[in-house]
Amino acid sequence: MPLKDRLNLSAEPVFLVDGSAFVYRGFYAFRDMSTREGFPTNALFVVLRMIMKILREEKPRAIGFFLDGKGPTFRNEIYSEYKAQRQATPEDLLVQIEPIKEALRLFGLPVIVSEGGEADDCIASLAERLRPSHPVIIVGADKDLKQCLAERVWLWDPAGKQDKLTGLAEFTGETGLAPSSWPDFQALTGDSSDNIPGVPGIGPKSAAEIMARFPTLEAIWQGLDELPEKYRKKLDGRLEDALRWRELTRLRTTFCHTTDLAALTPAAPDIAGLKEFMARYEFGSLARELSTLPAPQKAASVAASSAKAGGMSLLDYVNGPKAEPKSSAERVATPGELPELSGMHVGLAPLPDGMALGLDGRELLYTGDEAALAKALAAPQAGPASLAAPSFKDILARPRAAGAWRALPFAKVRDLGLMAYLLNPEEREYGLTHLLAAYEADPDMPSLPDDAPGLAARSLGELLAKRLKAAGMERLYAELELPLLPVLRDMEEAGVAIDLGAFESFLDEVTDKLAELTEAIREAAGLSPGEEFNVRSSHQLADLLFNRLSLKPRGKTPGGLPSTSQAVLEKMAGEHPVIDLVLTYRGYEKMRSTYLEPLPRLVGPDGRIHTTFNNLSTATGRLSSSNPNLQNIPIRGEMGGRMRACFTAGPGRLLASADYSQIELRLLAHLCGDPELTKAFAAGEDIHARTAAILHGKEPGEVTPDERRAAKTINFGLLYGMGPQRLSRELKITLTLAKEFIARYFERMPAVKAFFEGVERDARRDGYVTTMFGRRRLLPGLFSRNDNEQAQAVRQAINTRVQGSAADIIKLAMLRAHEDERLRALGARLILQVHDELVIEAPKDAAREAGERLAGIMTSAVDISVPLAVDWGVGPTWAEAH
Structure with a gap:
């Protein structure tokens, strides 16, 4: 039954959705939900499922989806430690924000982002303004929102285990308080999620007893002498603090003043767009539910807010109407004339999403003729040129003009996307339209005249x-x-280059192995010969494991069914032979579906695979690759070797691979200055054997292979924030022993612990961490209300300081290898970068010298206090060279 009927409302209610809360709730509710390609979709799925429920059941005439804005708010001015313990927003959540906004736009829903305050302040403001004329339903579960409850205002949580609706009567009956006293109550008890201390020793029970007599902080301190002594001692001298905590918890009602009822009127949903969206993110169940959405309401809506005063916005320069050119000499190319350069802005001319190019102060108007453009750039009379473009790398892909572009001095090139990425590597979106919107409000962004739209870039x-x-x-x-x-x-x-024959042979072997494993699974499960069963079907596998074999589920799907995800099955390893067989099957299936079948289809006419290297995709500065992703090619084990053996050198050539050895541990030794680590690396010792000797009180030569393997796990694990619980699981030892190992490690290497603590301290002070080369990573999660997010942010800080520095070093090595005259003379060329490894291709008779030269370039890329080491080799295939 719709809320309008349940509450017997005579007018249509306004729905105010606490979007940020549901985004976070969805993310942490279903951590293992993603597309086949690995894009996380848990928060996206939960938010869309809830929105579709509201649209289907409530048919709202007015609704808004509210999100927290970026940066500090007025509460940080009141108390600098407000939310100071929070962690950085997880990357897997960040990448879902824009898809969530996109989906909401397709549903026709208004999205309001708070500025200067929080989403809750906007919601409180609108509830206060609208309730005299309209019933208000606040869709959320945050306890702060309880103070908004009033006549004609309800709090509704449709996404919990039970549909919970709270009104004024329910709140008063449950707490004995008026909603206006709720901030006073929270000021006494505090809120660890927001880092609000409260009054020490006063918990919810004590606060309820106190406020039953005195409903406000002022009344409490005026009647302090009338309270029992146990409360007087705790409250005495705490009034000023408590008043400050109340200011933090009290929602403001003066925000979102430009948002009116018209701004909350939903538009008709774009069903075709939604179908494409659901298919893109593999939401088959939600796509099927689209047909259940109600037809658009035909209620009258108020005209939208007036346009911004003062002329065109920056986005108007890019997307707005364009004046007709006055003559052919001044004609500017339109997007339709640039089929391969769509997304470029050439000359001081208003083409969408592109670049501004200046030649000695004169405009260059691009009309689609790249040869003419290259000639103009190369002409002696052209004078010094400068370039501003969303992606200089994309421009370099233009074959006919690439040479001319490369002739531009780097000092004259401003790659807008690259610059924005360095300033905020978590943003993920660096197109011109997005950047102009993001920086339009920056006080240093100049106001532009209406007749010079091309100046925007x-x-x-x-x-x-x-x-x-x-x-x-x-x-x-x-x-x-x-x-x-x-x-x-x-x-x-x-x-x-790849060996298609090797791929085909490997695929045949894997296909045979999959058939063999399928039969082994059927036999271990006791299935009859004619009984249908598909190992790839999660539904059939769940039925087999949890119904027929009666195994205990270890997780659930978003729909509440027992999960058979990889993470869940790994937890169940060893419980039944079928589990281990399925895990093995999935390993081979991944090889088949991810590499062996798709990669040969991506081979170009030259017999080679051409990946795309992404330089704007990771927060640490590491490169990634796509179409295909060659950075995920398996390295170790039998399958890793077989896979790499399929990658070969071209005719008459060999591959040389050079891989940094333990670069992150060496950087750790350099950064922390620990004498144990520094001495070990300087002497060329086995660092893992030395760590094992420290942990077990032995000499390095007495360490067993198992002890060395455990020490290796500890060395790398502690570098990335591994705690005792995970260490005990990884090494299959008791929690007590894991804690002892960690304590002994830091006791013998105190400089490492001091380094970790220093990184965290500096990151909390600055809000970011830097690599050795000055690369920044923002860490808002350090101030998260969620303890897990905060701990993750600490790990990210240490990881970025070390791994980010390693990423910078290998980039520097790539630059030097690319520019090296000797490698060029040997006919060697750089073809791959995978994590800490570089691969070059060279003529057979020069390959060994080229490999040695490359290794030398890498070891001398930077001067640090411990030597950099590189393992290298040469061979006809990647496997043999590695």
Whole structure:
């Protein structure tokens, strides 16, 4: 029954959705939900399922989805430690925010992002303004929202285990308080999730007893002498603190003043767009439910808010109507004339999503003729050129003009996407339209005249350059990241050869193994010969494991059914032979479906695979690759070797692979200065054997292989924040012993512990962490209300400091290898970068010298207090070279 009927409302209610709360709830409710390609979809799924429930059952005439804005709020000015313990938003959650917004737009729902306050302040403000004329349903579960309850205002949680509806009467009956006293109650008890201390020793029970007599903080302190002594002692002298805590918990009602009822009127949903969206994110069940959505309401809506005063916005420059050119000499190309350069902005001309190019102060108007463009750029009379573009790497992909673009001095190139990425590597979206929207409100962004729309890209470039300089990343951009782009383009163009025959042979073996494992699973499960069973079917597998074999489920799907995800089955390993067989099956199935079948289809006419190297995709600065992802090619084990053996050198050539050895541990030794680590690396000792000797009180030569393997887990695990619980699971030892190992490790190497603590301390002070080369990573999760998120942010800080520095070093090595005259003379070219490994291809007679030269370049890339070591080899295949 709709809430309008349940509450017997005479008017249509307004729905105010606490979007941020449901996004976080969805993310932490179903951690293992993703597309086949690994894109996380847990928060997205939960939010859409809830929204569709509201649309289907409530048919709202007015609704808003509210999200917290970025940056500090007025509460941080009141108390600098407000939410100071929170962790950075997980990357898997961050990447879902834009898809959530996209889906809401397709549903026709207004999305309101708070500025200066929190989403709850917007909700409280609108509830207060609208309730005299309209019933208000606040969709949320945050306890802070209880203070909004009033006549004609309800709090509804449709996404909990039970549909919970709370009104004024329910709240008063449950707490004995008026909603206006709820902030006073929270000020006494505190709120660990927001880092609000409260009054020490006063918990919910004590606060309820006190406020039963005195309903406000002022009344409590006025009647302090009338309270029992046990409360007087705790409250005495705490009034000022309590009043401050109340200011933090009290929601403001002066926000979102420009949001009116018209702004909350939903538009008709884009069903075709939603179907495509659901297919993209593999939401088959939600796609089927689209047909159950009600037809759009035909209620009258108020006109939208008036346009921004003062002329065109920056986005108007890119997306707005364009004036007709006055003559053919001034004609500007339209997007339709640039089928391969869509997304570019050439000249001081209003083409969508592109670049501004200046030649000695004159405009260059691009009309689609790349040859003419290249000639103009190369002409002596052209004078010094400058370029501002969303992606210089994309421009370098243009074959006819690439040479001319490369001739531009790097000092004259402003890659807007790259600059924005360095300033905020968690953002994930660096297109021109997005950047102009993001920086439009920046006080240093110049106001542009209406008749010069093409200045937008150039002005944005100037602003980003200023921001980079202020952040200390000017050299990182100019001397490392920007010069790396031609290197990446050359590697993409070169590609890597593959042996189609080896792929076919390996695929045949894997297919046979999958058939063999299928029969083994059927036999272990006791299935009859004619009984149908598909190992790939999660539904059939769940029925087999949890119904027929009566195994205990270890997790649930978003729909509440027993899960058969990889993480769940790994927890169940050893419980039944079928579990281990299925895990083995999935390993072979991944090889088949991810590598052996798709990769041969991606081979170009030259017999090579050309991946795309992504330089804007990771928060630590590491490169990734896509279409296909060659960074995920297995390395170790039998299947890893067989897979790499399918990648070969071209005719008459060999591959040389050079891989940094334990670079992150060596950087840790350099950064922390621990004498034990530094001495071990300087002497060329086995660092894992030395750690094992420390942990077990032995000499390194007395360490057993198992002890060394355990020490290796500890060395790398502690580097990335592994705690005693996980260490005990990894090593299959008791929790007590795991704690003893960690304590002994830090006792013998105190500089390591001091380094970890220093990184965390500096990150909490600055809000970010930097690599050795000045690369920044913002860590808002350090101030999360969620303890798990906060702990994750600490791990990210240490990881970024070390792994980010390693990423910078290998990029520097790539630059030097690409520019090395000797490698060029040997005919060697860089073709792959995978984590800490570089692969070059060279003529057979020069390959060994080229490999040795590459290893030398890598070991001398930077001067640190411990030697960098590189393992390298040469061979006709990647497996043999590695």
